[in-house]
Amino acid sequence: MIFGDYKVYYRIKDINKAMSFLSETDKELYGTTSGLDTSKTYVVELIRGRDMQYLNPLQPLLQNAVGAYLLLSGHARVTDKKGHILNRLEVNTGPSTDMNGFFRLPISFHDPKNGKTVFMGVMDNDMYRKDIGFD
Numbered sequence: 001m002i003f004g005d006y007k008v009y010y011r012i013k014d015i016n017k018a019m020s021f022l023s024e025t026d027k028e029l030y031g032t033t034s035g036l037d038t039s040k041t042y043v044v045e046l047i048r049g050r051d052m053q054y055l056n057p058l059q060p061l062l063q064n065a066v067g068a069y070l071l072l073s074g075h076a077r078v079t080d081k082k083g084h085i086l087n088r089l090e091v092n093t094g095p096s097t098d099m100n101g102f103f104r105l106p107i108s109f110h111d112p113k114n115g116k117t118v119f120m121g122v123m124d125n126d127m128y129r130k131d132i133g134f135d
Contacts (some may be wrong), residue, residue, distance in 0.1 A: 005081040018066035042063040
């Protein structure tokens, strides 16, 4: 996934595991699996089109459902524009917002060396405390 000068890498099996933690409403919206082929590499740029609409079905899944969760739980790798791996990120969370009965937590991740945003999105408030486990 590309977010400005940074690339965020997720494993497809981690995306699918995180999707199992989604609320029932989010499962209806995003499904229970990404349907991605684990033998392929997918590039998703998190920039909305001119009409502020997502152009790729993976964009809302990663930005509004599981991307922040995977970063927060340590199940993502982040590189800068030179390809250097960031071993540490600064995290900012906002107050939970009630969105039609479902609470969302705005969350952003920043490069501690320069303060640039690495990722910005939201996650289900209930996912904030769930552990994806190690495998």
